[in-house]
Structures are given as structure tokens and as C-alpha cells.
Amino acid sequence: MLKRLFASLLLMFTAGVALAEQPLIPAPPQLAASAYLLIDAHTGQVLVEHNADKQVPPASLTKMMTAYIVSEEIEKGSIKETDLVPISEKAWKKGGSKMFVKVGDKVPVIDLMRGVIIQSGNDASIALAEFVSGSEEVFAEVMNQQAEMLGMTDTNFKNATGWPAEGHMTTARDLATLARALIRDHPEHYKIYSEKYFSYAGINQPNRNRLLWRDSAIDGIKTGHTEEAGFCLVASAQKRGMRLISVVLGTESDDKRAAESQKLLAYGFRYYQTHKVYSADDVLQSERIWGGKEPQVGIAVERDVFVTIPRGGEESIKADLIIDGELEAPIKKGEPVGKVVVTLDGETVADVRAVAAEEVEQAGFFKRMWDALKRFVMSFFQ
Template structure:
């Protein structure tokens, strides 16, 4: 259902003018999750080594739960050594077969070196096998709310059944920054040495003067070059995804351009404070006939600097909703348009629980729905 919503027209923006060579791209406001720019954001893509962000999310959750610690050591199996080690031809930590490696060193390798062997060692050490670990990745992906992803391994090595979207990759990056700030410093380390081999951080935008401090690059021959990157300047943090590029140089350049454009060309406004009601969604058969929709925290918009021209906005949800509706359920989306072009969107959530109504309420709403169907 689409509901015209014009009350915020005085606070929204003008035409967005930006293009990128990337096949897929997203620029996200970290605080609100609002999408500032998108290009095929919801089409399936091969995530390559950006998959390792989900691997890290599972690892950090296991540490938080107390099931493992950074000081634990995991065994380097023959599978990890052959699939992800020096003989594999891919990115590697150069872990020695049958050695024991601390979890912290494995984590640093996954982040800095993109070590496939390190990712597999973590997966096997936590879950016993990569397949079982992939199930944990998918379970967490569902919890985070990733709608377009499926993971089959911890590395991102090519598999036709493994896929994600640019939007989901940005959401994983946002989740890691928000939920695990105590580990985020690893992403900005410039290099790592293991087995007497020193390797630089594969994110070449670290320390180039635009505030980039994470997160992860990826590449396969079929998918091309991609990255999930974040920058913080002042009180503003952006997360960018670019993918499907032809070289490391092009990947770095397109990522830099997108982030720089987002920081310089836009100003941030907050038309809705945390907890402010954006609108209401109809509920049929519930104790209440509607439920308030709110943002996840404040809803922020990025607008071209100096521009407060009016736009249209809509509330979108698949309705009427059916109970039970639980507080925090994602039930809709605020979409902001300029001249009928979508320029930003932000997810909306149920502000309270709505339980199933009594028999009279359910019957009344059923008759209403039937009557509408006859019109």
C-alpha cells in the first residue's frame, strides 16, 4: 500500500546528480540507515571476499556470547590449508598446516589480508565445518534483516548458491560498526605480518585523507572488483558499496568518488527524532485498527547543500497488516522522491505490539475487507 505523505515537504531535497562506473552501488547514512544513492542495490551479486564481513559478524557474536575468546587457538586443518592456503592461489594468511593460531590473529588476517585460510580456520574452529558455519551466517543474516543474501562458505570463494546485494552488504557493514565498536580498529590497521610475510591492508583507501577507516574489499574474475567502505568526518559517517569494477584502481577511484560526493554535496537533516511517529499502518483483526510506524532511531535525510526545495514522500507497506504485530517488526518504508525519482528511503518499524482482536473485531474487519474487494 502506498500513502501520499506531504507533511515533510519543506524538509526535503532536490535532484540527485551522480553516476558511477560500478555495476552495483549504495551510499548509506550510517546513523539512520537511509540510502542516499543506489544503483541496482537489490539485484543479486557475487559478494566475493566481502562475504568475510558476515564471517566476522558471526565470530564477534561468538566472542560476545563467551563461547570463544580472542586468546583461544584454532587448528589449521588440511582443508583450510589446501582451500585457502599458499597453494590455493587466492588471498591467504600463509598459515602453516597443523599449526595453532590465536583467534585474534585469524580475525586480523581476515580483515587485513583477506586470508581465506584464516576464514576457514575460524569457521571450523567455531562450528566444526564450513557448512555448519554457513548455516550460522544465514541465521544471523536473518536476524539482521538481510533479505537478499545466502551464504555457503566463510570466504566468498565462488559458489553459485552464494549471493548478496549491495544493500545487504552495506547493512552488514553498518551492523559491524554499530554492534562491535571494540573491534572496529582492526579494519584500519595498515598491514599485517605472518610467517615472515608482510601484507598491506587490501583496502587502499585507508589513510588517504578522506576519513576511510574500514571495511572490506573483494574480487573474483566473474564478479569483478568491489568493496564495502566507510568514512567518518565530523559527526557524519557514510557507508559505501561499489562492485563490478574492472580493476583495483577503478575500485578505489569509484569508492573515493562516491564517498567524497556524499560528504561534500549533501547536508544532513533530521525531520524525525528517535521515536517520532512517521505514519500509521492499517491492521485488520487486531485489538487496534492501526499501528504507528517509527524509524530505527532518528530518521535522517541527506539533502543537496543549500537546497530545501519541496519533494514528495510516501509511506509504503504491504497492508493491511495481520496480527500479531510485534514492536520492532519492520513493516514499512519511507520513500522520498524528486520529480518522481526515488532519492532516499528509510525502513520503518512497528512502535508497539498489536495482538489479535476478539471475535467481533475480527469479523468486523473481515466484512470491511470483503466490502472493499467488491468495490
């Protein structure tokens, strides 16, 4: 039998207060861009979207995936930041934006990462692709495998640079998914995206993301441009415990992609907030456990629970703890026992597994028999 238990006291709200009037939020800005998206990086909640699932060429935004895969390889121990990468003729000859490596150079992986992220170097991207997978073509296959693993369902990569190629496509939604993974999975390498300059071979180049100079809260991520893609920018900023990710595609100029991104981010920070409902170590309540050495077990959530809400709208949050029937010992710490459903004005905004907060061992024979008898008697009164 499912037991529904209301956790509103833990949220310090009452059912009456939960009916409070919601703050008013104006319509989001309309941008001069072919597609755009704004999400909360903590929760993944979409705040603004337009043509977010339209497939478009990503240009150098592709290099976000190139850098992500290199970070993955470093984390796995397959390569090291200090490994020296030989520069091939193919990498050296590639046109477009460059780090200005030369054939025969041996460049540390971490320097090439900066060349990809800060200088948007096509040469650095190809060099890393060849070092990781043997060729850029094989690396593109790895990129697509990684995209599938991340849930980027409308993306297909043909190369490591974003150089125009038939079928090389993605969407604003998939790029936001990738940006979220960059920030979440590789925070140390993500710091590179906020660096304003990188110098190699005596050539000092600025980061192409203009927003890094306009707002100290902005710490990434990547620009892109081709004639077909237009001017594009994936940006991220953090204020007051909230991190937003914006994706702006197909604008008419470098300045426009920055200005339109600022509009999205300003709107999100002005009218929304990230609210932490529970921490993973919060014991929500204690629940009866049968046949155990202890009569009760604490219930917690398996991870921190964040929700995106209108600024000032905490009073409209409600949380329900649903236990999957009666609990029996033995039970291990972290074992699933139900779920916590968080709603905002009746709409589900988070659904997280509830788990045992501690281990409870099975009791001895006589204690188990006594509990079994009590359960049998109590069943007649349910």
C-alpha cells in the same frame, strides 16, 4: 481519541519557515560498476543506488559475515580473543589470498580475525569457521541464519571465504545492511578494518583497501575479487558527524573500485548531512495523566532520532507527536504512549515510538474518583 500535537517549537522551526526552498542537488554520479549503493549509516537512508537488488557473487566480501559471526561469538562468551585455534589441513591447503598459517599451528582468534579482515586470508577464514562450528559447511548454515536475522533477504552463503560456488550470492543492498551491522554491533572489532598492515609468520601484508591511504576519513571496510564478481569494495567514511557506507560491485580493476567508491562518498558528503532531531533523553512536552499522583507526565522518544537531509535543509523538517488517546496512571518510565513522525517536505523520514519520560504512580482512591468525575464532565464539551 488520537491527539495530534505539533513539536515544531522543539525543532525551533515554524510552519512558515518549513516551506523554505530546498537546496538544489545534482544528479548522482554514474559509476563504471555493475551495481552500487550509498547509504547513511545512522539512518539507513539510501542516497544513491543502481542495481542494488541484483544478485551477484560477493567474492571476499563474504568475509565480512565471517568476521561478524566471530565477533558475535566473542560477545556471547562462546569463544575468547585469546583462544588458540588449531589449523587444519583444509585451511592450510586453501588457495587464493592467505595469511600463511601452517598445519598444526595454534593461532589466537584475534590474530585470525586480522588475517581475515586485513589480509583477506582464506586460510584464516576456514580456520575460524571450523573453530566456531566444527566445519565450514555448518558455519555456512550459521552465516545464512545470521543473514536472515539481519534482514539480508537476497543473500545465500555456501562458504566462509567467498570462493566461487554455485548459489553463493548477495546484493549491494544486503552488503550495506551487513556493513551497517558491523559498525553498529561490534565497534571495537570494526577498528581492525582501518588497520593498514598485519604481519604474521614474518610476512607483512597491506590492507587491500586502497582508500585507507587516500583519505583519513575512510576507516573500512573490505575488498573482494574473483573473475566472475569483478573488483568489489564496501567502504565507509565519517565526516562532520555523518557516516556513509558505499558498496561498489563489478568494476574492472583494483584502482577503479577505489576511484568509483570515492565518487560515491564525495557526492554524499557534499550534498547531504545527518541531522539529529531528538536525543532519547529529550522531554518533548508534558501531557495530562489521569488518576496519577502527578497531574502530568513528560513525553520523550525511545531512542535518538536521526534523519538524512540535503545539506542546509534543516528548515524543511517537521515533527508531529501523536499521543494514543488519554493517559492513565499508573505508567512506567519507557512505556509507549504514541509516536513521533518526522517529515521532510511532507515525506516521512522517521517514525519513532514516544514513551513516558518518568514513572507516575496511581493516586489514592479519592484523587482517582475526582479525576473520573472531571473526565465525565469534560466529555460533554468535546
